[in-house]
Amino acid sequence: MLAYTIKRIGLGLLILIGVMFAMYAAVFIVPGNPARAALGPRATQEMIDRLTREMGLDQPYLVQVYNFFVNVLSGNLGIDVISNRPVATEIWEVLPNTLILCLVGLGWATLLAIPLGCLAVLKRGTWVDRAASLLSVSVISLPYYVVAIYALLIFAVQLNWLPAIGDGDPGDIGSQIRALILPAFAIGFTWVGYLARLVRASMLDVMGEPHIRTARAFGVPEWKIVTKYGLRIALIPTLSLLAVSLGGLISSAVFVEVIFSRPGIGKLVTAAVNLRNYPVVMGTVLVMTGIYVTLTIAADLLIARIDPRIRDAFRGA
Amino acid sequence: MTALLSIRDLTIDYAGHVQAVRGANLDVHLGEAVGLVGESGSGKSTLASAITGLLPIGARILGGDIAFKNESVTSGRKQAQQILRGDEIAMVFQDPMTAFNPVLTIGDQLVDFQSRMPGKAREKYARAVAMLARVGIPDPALRANSYPHEMSGGMRQRAAIAAALLVNPSLLIADEPTTALDVTMEAQIIHLFRELRQDYGGGILIVTHHLGVVAELCDRVYVMYRGEVVEEGAVDDIFHEPRHPYTRALLACDPARLHERAGYLPVITDAERATFMQARPR
Incomplete structure (x- = not known):
């Protein structure tokens, strides 16, 4: 029974990791730059570039997923780009x-x-x-x-x-x-x-x-x-x-x-x-x-x- | 001697077009073991389940009467048969694999099955454990705490017999009690029944297609064919001097009674069957 429980929990964690990969893939596929959306129509290219860097969106896909994963492990789900509060x-x-x-x-x-x-x-x-x-x-x-x-x-x-x-x-x-x-x-x-x-x-x-x-x-x-x-x-x-x-x-x-x-x-x-x-x-x-x-x-x-x-x-x- | 159970002219049909039992008469007296034999589809199980009102959906009693201790249970209130269940009458079913609920322990179920008996749950549990020991289940305290799937078929059938004996019934109906068991288990269960008969004073009705079971256990036997009781008598008489052609044919098919080695097991041929219908019930 214990072995079964552990197995099920392990499977659940795998599903969560899979979801992380899928979500990051979606960010790359869905049109619209999150940084531009967050800053509004009056933002300059310079501001957008800076926020993109801050959000780590210029990094390669796998690096982004990895960073997100490490952050999640420490209970950090990122920062709300609009209210600036922790998610x-x-x-x-x-x-x-x-x-x-x-x-x-x-x-x-x-x-x-x-x-x-x-x-x-x-x-x-x-x-x-x-x-x-x-x-x-x-x-x-x-x-x-x-x-x-x-x-x-x-x-x-x-x-x-x-x-x-x-x-x-x-x-x-x-x-x-x-x-x-x-x-x-x-x-x-x-x-x-x-x-x-x-x-x-x-x-x-x-x-x-x-x-x-x-x-x-x-x-x-x-x-x-x-x-x-x-x-x-x-x-x-x-x-x-x-x-x-x-x-x-x-x-x-x-x-x-x-x-x-x-x-x-x-x-x-x-x-x-x-x-x-x-x-x-x-x-x-x-x-x-x-x-x-x-x-x-x-x-x-x-x-x-x-x-x-x-x-x-x-x-x- | 008045009959414990008395069935007169009972007719049962399925969905209005198949008469599974036609004008059957049957008596069981206290202290006697009665066999009810016949091939598959002869109506013997239908007859047995009618006694406690547990007929399958679609089946209904068209005519005749079932009386228990001289009181009719089929005419009058519907509850009359239900009150007998688990009190005056107990049943042992054919397939021990499915006769118990799979998600409850044997002990738990044996306590529930004594619902008509007086006493607290704790006392009933103790009685159940003692009865499991009585029917030859080793380590009964542990077994009472087991689930059905943790026990073998033979052990479950012993537990089913224990359940029936726990309510101390006047009539014990065993519907094909050994059919689902292998030969060794069957011999053990027959042995158990013989042993239990020594201190059980009630009547026993054993429904089976196995003539060996009848020969081993019963005093009297009824032979059913196509819904009719075609012959009735003491076991010795019927085995030695069968009068109805169907009984003769049935006996001839019993491998245990073959005197010489045959290439094929004997069967009842269609030509033979044609003759049965002309023969009058005895």
Whole structure:
């Protein structure tokens, strides 16, 4: 298990290094000089040349990647060319905001989707099952930005129940929670349908297995069969698919933060891309990749935790 | 002697067009081991799963009655059969590889299987460990803490038998208990059943296609063919004087009963099958 964990972490680090190479390649390919963009239209060629040197953009590709890598190892993600503040600090300020948004968005979706999926299996073939299926499919087909815009129009603009933009007043937990509701709703909305269908499909598979029949033959209560004997196994494929789709969660956070003008990684990175603020773009993309890799590893370890067969298979790995 | 289990004129069909069981009669008395034999598709497993109401999806009882301890369980409330499960009736299933949940330990499952029994979880666990020892599993405390995939097929079938005995049922139904095992394991499980019968007072119904199992374990036997019980009687009688042509043909196919070496294993031919249908059930 330990060997497996180390292997997975090693693989994750390789992915991060790969991302660094790709990002620097993008700087070379994408038109527009970052130094010129940073200095604005009135900058002289001399100023641009100086900033290009300072940013190390005149160095060969591999040297730039190497310098970036060494800096990252010491926790230095570079300097924001516009505000002149360290990128690491800027990310650190807004990172909790994004993490909370993702967590709450996925959290409420999961808490609703798992019982919904189980209910559909328990009431299989009845109107409850059909209603749950219909609901899931319609919810999946709505993109989160549409949900976000309509949620904003209805609940913030028309009804004026919740704030439309921002992340609440600093220090005021109540207003922060109120500001979190709509973005988290928009992010989780699609996931409810997606997860409920996944849980239903995996549960149907599991509930047909002979060991469920054994448990029934011994009079184990049906709720216990579903939650302990069925769901535990059904969660394994659900978790692995969830791990793969976490990238989508992070990208949906980017959109939703822009729509709700909510401070966060997504807001930071879109603003930085528009301004050709390369150090910020690279820092944020690296951190987002890091989060994605960490969550994937966490999901894999969780699966191994649930399924002893997988645990044993890794014992030799 | 009144019957523990009494099945009368039971008819079961699948999806409305295949009658898997047709007008079957079967009795099991306390203290007796009854065999139910027949080839694949003869309806014997369907009949067995109907007793506890665990028929596969699509199958339903068209007619007849199943009575347990003189009370009908098929007419009336649906729960009647469910209450029997894991209490009055316990089952051992065919494939020990898949009969246990793969992500829970054997001990954990044996505790859950005693859901109808009184007592705290800790007591049930201790009972489970003792029963694992009773069915001949070495190092039972360790095994109770193992997952199914960590045990061999034979050991899992022993654990399945332990599960059934834990609830101290009046009727033990074993659906093809040795079919998924190799010959050595099969002999060991048969031996175990014989041993357990000495202090188990309830009735046993063994569903199998293996005549050797019936000869070793059972007092009486029912022979099923194409959904019908074609012959019924004491094991000795049926083995020595089969009356129905299907029973005769089935016995002739048992390699253990061949007197001389044959080039091919005997089979029941289509010409023979044609004669079975004219024969009346006995």
